[in-house]
Amino acid sequence: MIKITLPDGAVREYREGTSSLEIAKSISEGLARKIIAASVNGEVWDATRPIQTDASLKLLTWNDPEGKSTFWHSTAHLMAEAVESIFPGVKFWVGPAVENGFYYDMDLGDRQITEEDLRKLEVKMAELAAKQNPYIRTSISKADAIHFFQEKGDEYKLDLLEHLQDGEITFYSQGSFTDLCRGPHIPDTGFIKALKLTNIAGAYWKGDEKNKQLTRIYGVSFPSKKELDEYLLMLEEAKKRDHRKLGKEMGIYTTDDEVGQGLILWMPNGTIIIEELEKLAKETEQAAGYHRVVTPHIAKESLYLTSGHLPYYQESMYPPMELDGTKYYLKSMNCPHHHKIFAAEPRSYKELPLRLAEYGTCYRYEQSGELFGLMRVRCLHMNDAHIYCSKEDFAQEFRSVNEMYLKYFKIFGIDKYVMRLSLHDPANLGKKYINEPQLWLETEAMVRKALLESNTPFVEVTGEGAFYGPKIDVQIWSAIGREFTLATNQVDFAQGRRFKLEYTNRENQPETPLIIHRAPLGTHERFIGFLLEHYAGKFPLWLAPQQVKVLPISDKYMEYAQTVLESLKNADIRAAIDDRSEKIGKKIRDTELARVPFMLIIGEKEMDAKQVSVRRQGKGDLGAQELDSFIKELKTEIKLRS
Amino acid sequence: MIKITLPDGAVREYREGTSSLEIAKSISEGLARKIIAASVNGEVWDATRPIQTDASLKLLTWNDPEGKSTFWHSTAHLMAEAVESIFPGVKFWVGPAVENGFYYDMDLGDRQITEEDLRKLEVKMAELAAKQNPYIRTSISKADAIHFFQEKGDEYKLDLLEHLQDGEITFYSQGSFTDLCRGPHIPDTGFIKALKLTNIAGAYWKGDEKNKQLTRIYGVSFPSKKELDEYLLMLEEAKKRDHRKLGKEMGIYTTDDEVGQGLILWMPNGTIIIEELEKLAKETEQAAGYHRVVTPHIAKESLYLTSGHLPYYQESMYPPMELDGTKYYLKSMNCPHHHKIFAAEPRSYKELPLRLAEYGTCYRYEQSGELFGLMRVRCLHMNDAHIYCSKEDFAQEFRSVNEMYLKYFKIFGIDKYVMRLSLHDPANLGKKYINEPQLWLETEAMVRKALLESNTPFVEVTGEGAFYGPKIDVQIWSAIGREFTLATNQVDFAQGRRFKLEYTNRENQPETPLIIHRAPLGTHERFIGFLLEHYAGKFPLWLAPQQVKVLPISDKYMEYAQTVLESLKNADIRAAIDDRSEKIGKKIRDTELARVPFMLIIGEKEMDAKQVSVRRQGKGDLGAQELDSFIKELKTEIKLRS
DSSP states (O other), X not given: OEEEEOTTSOEEEEOTTEEHHHHHHHHOHHHHHHOOEEEETTEEEETTSEEOSOEEEEEEOTTSHHHHHHHHHHHHHHHHHHHHHHSTTOEEOOOOEETTEEEEEEEOTTOOOOHHHHHHHHHHHHHHHHTTOBOEEEEOOHHHHHHHHHHHTOHHHHHHHHTSOTTSOEEEEETTEEEEOOOOOOSBGGGOOEEEEEEEEEEEGGGOTTSOEEEEEEEEEESSHHHHHXXXXXXXXXXXXXXXXXXXXXXXXXXXXXXXXXXXEEOHHHHHHHHHHHHHHHHHHHHTTOEEOBOOSEEEHHHHHHHSXXXXXXXXXXXXXXXXXXXXXXXXXXXXXXXXXXXXXXXXXXXXXXXXXXXXXXXXXXXXXXXXXXXXOSEEEXXXXXXXXXXXXXXHHHHHHHHHHHHXXXXXXXXXXXXXXXXXXXXXXXXXXXXXXXXHHHHHHHHHHHHHHTTXXXXXXXXXXXXTBOEEEEEEEOTTSOEEEEEEEEEEXXXXXXXXXXXXXXXXXXXXXXXXXXXXXXXXHHHHHHHXXXXXXXXXXXXXXXXXXXXXXXXXXXXXXXXXXXXXXXXXXXXXXXXXXXXXXXXXXXXXXXXXXXXXXEOHHHHXXXXXXXXXXXXXXXXXXXXXHHHHHHHHHHHHTO | OXXXXXXXXXXXXXXXXXXXXXXXXXXXXXXXXXXXXXXXXXXXXXXXXEEOSOEEEEEEOTTSHHHHHHHHHHHHHHHHHHHHHHSTTOEEOOXXXXXXXXXXXXXXXXXXXXXXHHXXXXXXXXXXXXXXXXXXXXXXXXXXXXXXXXXXXXXXHHHHHHTSOTTSOEEEEETTEEEEOOOOOOSBGGGOOEEEEEEEEEEEGGGOTTSOEEEEEEEEEESSXXXXXXXXXXXXXXHHTOHHHHHHHTTOEEOOTTTOTTXXXXXXXHHHHHHHXXXXXXXXXXXXXXXXXXXXXXXXXXXXXXHSHHHHTGGGSOOOEEETTEEEEEOSOSHHHHHHHHHTSOOBGGGOSEEEEEEEEEEOOOOGGGOBTTTBOSEEEEEEEEEEEOHHHHHHHHHHXXXXXXXXXXXXXXXXXXXXXXXXXXXXXXXXXXXXXXXXXXXXXHHHHHHHHTTOOEEEEETOSBTTBOEEEEEEEOTTSOEEEXXXXXXXXXXXXXTTOOEEOTTSOEEOOEEEEEETTXXXXXXXXXXXXXXXXOOOTTTOSSOEEEEESSGGGHHHHHHHHHHHHHTTOOEEEOOSSOOHHXXXXXXXXXXXXXXXXXXXXXXXXXXXXXXXXXTEEEEEEEHHHHHHHHHHHHHHTO
16 A cells, blocks of 8 residues: 555555546546646656555646646647648657647648648547547657657657667657657546647757758647637737737837847836836835835946856846956846945844845846847846845745735736745756755745745745745736736845855844845836736826826817816826817727826816816716816825725 | 227227236226236137237136136146255156146155145245246247256156147246246236145156156145135035045945945935935926936947947947847947937927936946046936927027026025036047037037026036037036036037937928937936035935934833824834933934934923924924924925925
8 A cells, every 4th residue: 555645734545556546536526527637746747647655646637837738738749649640741849838838849841831731730639639538658668769760750759769768768649649758648638628729830950040940830728618718818808908019009118229129218108107116116115114225237247256146147147348357247136236235334133124125227138039028128127125134034024025015916906826936956056056955945944934824825846946045936917817927035045145244133143144035016127018918008097107188179178278287287197188179079089099097078168167077998977077176086096006 | 009809899909919917907907916817819828928919808817717727837837946946856747737726746856755845845835926926938949948958857848848849839937947838827926825735646657657656746826815714624624524424424325346446336325315306306307398218228339339429439438248249338328218219209399399308327437546436436327318309499498408407506505506618629520529510510609699598607618518519517516615517418419310310390391309418417426425515414304314313211202202203204204213222412412413304302291292392403402392283394394395
């Protein structure tokens, strides 16, 4: 018998060779029907794979990220089967799951694949899926595997085999298709109830443009038709809400070839949003006892050797400028500069936790192919702060930071979010991660404990930590259900020592502070990109670049309209007047299209009564009102950020 | 007879060979006594030098910058005479006037000069000055000049002679001392009524450390004892108000070797001042119809080739970063980025004047020897804006900018200022200045006209313009009378064309806008440095990093003190509590020393009456007051920035 430990700590006994799926069935048939794969001792396995020893087990469904990626990877195999049946002789390279679906790279010889082919493939795949063919895993010797692909004449798989060890090679088969694959896979093709092939692209073999160009087919699949429909609707909506499209239309930002790729020029309307966000951050941080600082964007090489950015982070940094025999680097993070401010004065425990905040501008090198609108850029304005605290203060500070996240999420109507605790990868110690194995484990345990104690939902991922400590990435979902990785919260046990930061503790002894790096609003670039989609450009009143438009029905009322405008401006409301000689209907339509929250219609009646007729974006006519009371209501709504 | 045109346009006739001094005497004996030199056809001459042709004449007194520099340069000669009489065999290099006085570099052989020597020299100089020896100008052939210094054995002057043309060489003599010198000089040594030798330094010959180190003696002189006394008092006061000393004491800023020289790290208290200044600028600019933008700190080489920063401004820029085969530069000015925002959308005359503002951060390369506290730095936060306007709008926009300057001066209590109109130097066209001789003259005339029309006091200086157009430098004087060059206002006829900027004019034709570059508050670095001296660190309430300190008389009143603190914080007043177990007298003294504007004393009486006892920095006890009314008064004072 073997002992299986479930996530709630319960331990159950099963005979050796029981599969996760069988264990699920032993709990409930309904549960078993949802099981896609299983995490066995932290490794994702086929749900059907026999477990031979004691193990910890987490059953994975569509709702787990690993469940989704297993599902999509299995669909890639299904697509390959369909391709092979329609285009015999095709050779396959690799077919991984990606962020939203999967792809497979293949060599179709001289054949060009068409949209029509995709539709044919979809039909074939649905037909094969309906057969509920099981995904069958077999271990195979390297010699037999080579023989198999030599017979098939697939030089790509033979290339992959070259780098694999005998004894570690597995094949997966479903229906008539067999692939060299490490797995895992879903139990059978019947799980795939809905699918869509989304795109055809060219991809050089191994990403090298000197190699042959292969055909890459992208697709996505779901466990029900309903989910596919929702996804397609979301894609459609996301297209309308594309931040690049809205960003241009609304005068939010621009880029310029002579300035450089990934370097955002914020136009007046975007700058208004930036300033409102900074105001929110400043108010929130001031109330939470933060102090603001301002630091330069460059520093000498020696600073980054001290911090460890050189070499651990070098590939993300701009190359140096050489001046007077010294190398200067653009900063890719604000932390080293803040540490220098901590170090500028002798510090006592009485000053701790010391919280230094800056909307700092950092420069990071992203490959030009990776750049994307506001989402992937080279210049980032970061909602940064560093909290220097004692070990005893850590848990409380960490909780306060989490609460700040939640406060922001509420303001922006972000209902769905998840914290992802990113840990170090022991194999990369001294390469990607500071070589302090013991401190890594201690700090990770401390963060995990703080998360558990504060009842924050989180998942753990290995190998995604910052180079100086564990990191919490916060993923949020926009109003239309798209996922964004936004903010981070990091714990740093390394830099305090590297910078020889010290405070005098209660025992009058020097002690090194722990450092929390946090950026709840992420960067202006990514956050405003997110908000554009989230609100479809219809910003709440406090964030809207233009808050009120005054619409005189004709030139006769222009003078009164001007006094209305003046009153609005004096109340610090962002307002303008539509002084075109257009019909009022057109003025209203244009203002709606420009996504201005409020319109004030000014005609004979309003002028005589010294009133304004109020229309609200998306809500229509709200009737006539005294200007003063309207302004008062607006001011309250702006102040509350509701 | 020759015709002499005076500054007011009056023309007088004199016989050929009349000197400026004689002309002055013909006007008034009182005037003549003040004449130090004269500007003849724009060139500064000895007042005693005969004028042979028709000329425009401006008589120069101590109050003219050229008057002062002539006075100080003449004192350098007087010092040389004294040195020679006390240390025979001394050899001289050069002895120019500088910002505040003069120096002379000399080779004293093995002799080390001491403070005591300086006192001896001062006595000697006073004695020689009293002789009222005239400064006598003689033209001399190159051969005779060489002979003279060969006889004297002065290889330094012989080196100078090498680079001079025969026919252009003049000697100046006073008393027993003769020097190779272009002049001009004051009429006689009797003008020098008070002097002080201020400093001894080493200086490599020709500034090259491979050469011999010469002795440099600094001094300053005045036409009256009273002015010297005032100057020494001002120096004493300036030392106490030194922004580097106050900046450290008050936690305003720091620098760090690992970050780099001239790169300011703004500490929390400095950042508060920065944010208050930015708030002032934003409010003022918003009211004046400016739009804010945010731009990155780097751009590609091609942008700066378009703008002309490369090559015209290259020596002030950081070296490039090479990335993907492209050179990126740190921006030394914000203008090119703003031009790109102008160019990002089609523009109509209806949008003009378009005013784009940004507190932009620029990087400029200053020699490390030139760096000085906050005054000369390598990273500058600039109160920048660019106004794109038509030629017709220019005068009005220019006046509005001037008015903004004056508004700021009033807020900061800057009573003394002067505008310096800096023009191009025709000899440097195509080198330091865009090669557009006609446009230079036109634009300069336009600016001069606008200055005259707005009755702004200004002086003109040749060869100090920006590379793209004429510039107005604004010089201001601090409360203790020290001069600072602060802000600039520039007119740019070149970059609009270089960037192909266009708007559609009323005639529906494309037209290039004129551009005004302006920065009334200069840079945070220099302006805060100025303010530290101006206020001696005792900032007005609205700017003070800490506005109120709550001083409980003993721990018994701590709880009430805390509620007072909370009320202050809720009213957005920067306040803290002095919770040390110190006597109230010491708490008050320490708070005075920390330059906090208000103290609230909290004791039995105050607690029982729910009041606070108010003390104001420098004014002492103001009596007890209800907390609410105190807060209300403070809020008003802060809002009014009074």
